[in-house]
Amino acid sequence: xxxxxxxxxxxxxxxxxxxxxxxxxxVHEKDESGHLPLIGASVFWLGxxxxxxxxxxxxxxxxxxxxxxxxxxxxxxGFTSDTILVKNAKKEIEVHLKQSIQLGEVTVSERQAGSSFxxxxxxxxxxxxxxxxxxxxxxxxxxxxxxxxxxDVVLTDAVSGAKKIQMLGLDGVYTQIQAENVPLxxxxxxxxxxxxxxxxxxxxIQIIKGPGSVSNGYESMxxxxxLEYFKPSQAPKLFVNxxxxxxxxxxxxxxxxxxxxxxxxxxxxxxASAILxxxxxxxxHFLDVPRSQQYNLFNRWIxxxxxxxxxxxxxxxxxxxxGGQVGFKPEQGISTNLPYGIRITNRVANVxxxxxxxxxxxxxxxxxxxxxxxxxxQHSYFGFKTYDGVQKTVNTNFITLKGWNSDxxxxxxxxxxxxxxxxxxxxxxxxxxxxLVPGAYAExxxxxxxxxxxxxxxxxxYNSKFGWFYxxxxxLKYNPxxxxxxxxxxxxxxxxxxxxxENSSLMASSRVVNVLESLNPEVxxxxxxxxxxxxxxxxxxxxxxxxxxxxxxxxxxxxxxxAGAQTIHVYNLRGASYSxxxxxxxxxxxxxxxxVKIAYKWNDVxxxxxxxxxxxxxxxxxxxxxxxxxxxxFNKWQxxxxxxxxxxxxxxxxxxxxxxxxxxxxSPWFVMLNLQVTKRFKWFELYVGAENLTNFRQQNAxxxxxxxxxxxxxxxxxxxxxxxxxxxxxxxxTLK
Numbered sequence: 001x002x003x004x005x006x007x008x009x010x011x012x013x014x015x016x017x018x019x020x021x022x023x024x025x026x027v028h029e030k031d032e033s034g035h036l037p038l039i040g041a042s043v044f045w046l047g048x049x050x051x052x053x054x055x056x057x058x059x060x061x062x063x064x065x066x067x068x069x070x071x072x073x074x075x076x077x078g079f080t081s082d083t084i085l086v087k088n089a090k091k092e093i094e095v096h097l098k099q100s101i102q103l104g105e106v107t108v109s110e111r112q113a114g115s116s117f118x119x120x121x122x123x124x125x126x127x128x129x130x131x132x133x134x135x136x137x138x139x140x141x142x143x144x145x146x147x148x149x150x151x152d153v154v155l156t157d158a159v160s161g162a163k164k165i166q167m168l169g170l171d172g173v174y175t176q177i178q179a180e181n182v183p184l185x186x187x188x189x190x191x192x193x194x195x196x197x198x199x200x201x202x203x204x205i206q207i208i209k210g211p212g213s214v215s216n217g218y219e220s221m222x223x224x225x226x227l228e229y230f231k232p233s234q235a236p237k238l239f240v241n242x243x244x245x246x247x248x249x250x251x252x253x254x255x256x257x258x259x260x261x262x263x264x265x266x267x268x269x270x271x272a273s274a275i276l277x278x279x280x281x282x283x284x285h286f287l288d289v290p291r292s293q294q295y296n297l298f299n300r301w302i303x304x305x306x307x308x309x310x311x312x313x314x315x316x317x318x319x320x321x322x323g324g325q326v327g328f329k330p331e332q333g334i335s336t337n338l339p340y341g342i343r344i345t346n347r348v349a350n351v352x353x354x355x356x357x358x359x360x361x362x363x364x365x366x367x368x369x370x371x372x373x374x375x376x377x378q379h380s381y382f383g384f385k386t387y388d389g390v391q392k393t394v395n396t397n398f399i400t401l402k403g404w405n406s407d408x409x410x411x412x413x414x415x416x417x418x419x420x421x422x423x424x425x426x427x428x429x430x431x432x433x434x435x436l437v438p439g440a441y442a443e444x445x446x447x448x449x450x451x452x453x454x455x456x457x458x459x460x461x462y463n464s465k466f467g468w469f470y471x472x473x474x475x476l477k478y479n480p481x482x483x484x485x486x487x488x489x490x491x492x493x494x495x496x497x498x499x500x501x502e503n504s505s506l507m508a509s510s511r512v513v514n515v516l517e518s519l520n521p522e523v524x525x526x527x528x529x530x531x532x533x534x535x536x537x538x539x540x541x542x543x544x545x546x547x548x549x550x551x552x553x554x555x556x557x558x559x560x561x562x563a564g565a566q567t568i569h570v571y572n573l574r575g576a577s578y579s580x581x582x583x584x585x586x587x588x589x590x591x592x593x594x595x596v597k598i599a600y601k602w603n604d605v606x607x608x609x610x611x612x613x614x615x616x617x618x619x620x621x622x623x624x625x626x627x628x629x630x631x632x633x634f635n636k637w638q639x640x641x642x643x644x645x646x647x648x649x650x651x652x653x654x655x656x657x658x659x660x661x662x663x664x665x666x667s668p669w670f671v672m673l674n675l676q677v678t679k680r681f682k683w684f685e686l687y688v689g690a691e692n693l694t695n696f697r698q699q700n701a702x703x704x705x706x707x708x709x710x711x712x713x714x715x716x717x718x719x720x721x722x723x724x725x726x727x728x729x730x731x732x733x734t735l736k
Contacts, residue, residue, distance in 0.1 A: 022061050022237070023086070024736055025093025027054045027074050037634060038076050038097060039131065046071040046083065048262050051233050057635065057680065061237060061736045063259045123212065123455065123475045123489070126150060128205040130230075135629060135640040136676060137689060137728055138199035139243060139251055139273070141227070146642055146674060149585055149599035149625045150207050151225070153194070154618075157508035158701040158715040158722055159323050159342055159382070161289040162191045168209065168222045168549050168581040169603030169619060173495065173502050174524070176212065176220035179227045181370065182352045186219070187420065188376040188391045190502040192346055196317050198271045198296060200241045200253045200732075203230045210528050210549055211473045211491030214441040214457035215399060215412055218471040221493030221524045222551055222579075232257040232265030232302055238735035245691075245728035247289065248277030263305050267313075271296035278326050281724040282697050284705040286715070288722040290323030290342065307358040317348040324383075325708065334384060340708035342507075344380040364403035371396045382507040383708060387426050387500055394419040410445040416461075426500050426513075435496065436464040441471075453477045457491075466521050469494045483534040490527035497522055497557040499570055505716035506559070506568060510709075514563075516571040523554040537588065545585045553577040553607075560609045561617055561652040566711055575608030579616075593632070599625040615650050618719045620667075622647030638678040640689075645671050649719045654703070661703050661712045667719040670696045684733040691726040698722065 027041040037058025044051030052062040075081040079097040142163040145151040152166040165172035177185040185193035212224035235257025243251040251273035259265040274293040300313035321344040328341035352372040359365040372395040399414040418437040441459030455475040473491030528549030556573040563569040585599040605616035624645040648666040676689030698720030704712040
């Protein structure tokens, strides 16, 4: 471990000592108000693979070519590209691009939005850029969706601080979460993995509703989320982010990327964070969030030469949380005479490789191999309840891609292999599972320019424990006009449940857990329709998006909180289980650089528990989201306001508890409000803000908090926020 840290530090020193091997410049759009910076413009040396992109100030840094003079090409969607002859490495490079005549104002404004739907892709994908992520505190992935209506993030319980996502009204375990098409959050990471990805590492997030591509496996049941980290050519030479809030959270991120030459590039990212103080805003003598510390290191190397590219990345994580009652100290141990305590320790090591090759002898054909090795060790206790787990996973995916007739026809095919080994122990029970899953797939795409496309895929996998899985999927897209797109999608998905790793609520109460039978794989069908349209209102760019999706389960692992106030039953689905999800969203720019987004989401999720169809517990059926974002000229100041209105959710019955430990049948409506102000200087940004400005907190989040070892203690019935108003401040420094 010490050798690895020393190597990482040596790499960072190498980066900081190669200044002078790069050139700096600006890319602007010239209009009547002056020179406006173009964010995300591409620049590269003609005839090489050396390139870069501009930041929020229109500035870029690019590795110097082998010799000068050399030609630099600058391009941006909607603008005419320009080629500049660079003779002197010491001078700043100034580029002024002119807007293309054929593109109107609506298209330009949609390009600059931080969150957008891609109109031309066959599969509907919402893209969240790093610019959009910067509108909120965004300490980690779980906080990256505050301005997004498609994904909800909720607490799993009132004591562990763990967060999970919900999409289409269903828990995040039914959404496939990947990083650059490599599995990221599954298995033991399901409960706490959202906190393992620092927000500043993320270049963009792609959100796909419904079943995605069969090339990514069979586990996408209601959606896919894919993260893209900053590549060496995109990342600054040095980026430092320091953050702190009044809740005692301190965080530091250091990132660096460097392109050594036209063949080699490297990223190194480091993260350290801690929550140092005890927070008890609702005065129930339980910490609202655990004290914690996390250390996180990521290193990626890329080699590219002619038609070949190879990359290898290593990621190591140590995360430790200590919570429970105020005053708990782990060294004192667990006893009914001492404060109730929890401790959750995660150690993760992950290595993945990607190899790609463009076949020169075959027109429009490429092959790729992705491999991934993961080791995850988790130790935890909640009072006298303990859970320990070890996960060993290997993934491989070999992909071939061939196009014909100017990509009118495309075929993606390949084979994959997945190995999972779980060794788990819950309290006095030990259990394990080993699965070997070879598979094969094919996916055909037919496109008629920008009017119509169909993507049909099928894969078959053999699970050594459960037998054959068959996964068909279909996506249809039709563009009635260049501003309107209609989509229809459907497909099947499978997954194997990890009950204890995925449900911290099993630990956070005195309820007795009964697994009533052997658990089968979960199987579902998902199908939906969506429409997107762009138009103008009073000459200002406007877009509207509407979607409806339904999910039907053939089998689902039910964690039944309705079995009794002191009991949890776990069993296979008996009867029906489905979800209907409707979402409508309108984006409008009434004045330049002022973005308004209003969204509404309705989730109707029902399942059979105890022989009765019930709405899903602790899920808000209605949700409204409003985001306001305004930036001054040249983005020197930015103001962002997010308001979420949450509807009622059903609370499982506590009628058998003594009266003082009973809860209402449903939660109330409540409002959450977040605000952030950002001031940008030449080399750094200063941002201040506050989360939960309404200071709303769920009361009685911990039932029988004064008697945590008694039979009525329960911290699993969480539907709102544990923390009240939480001001914060941070700084982002970038070395160009």
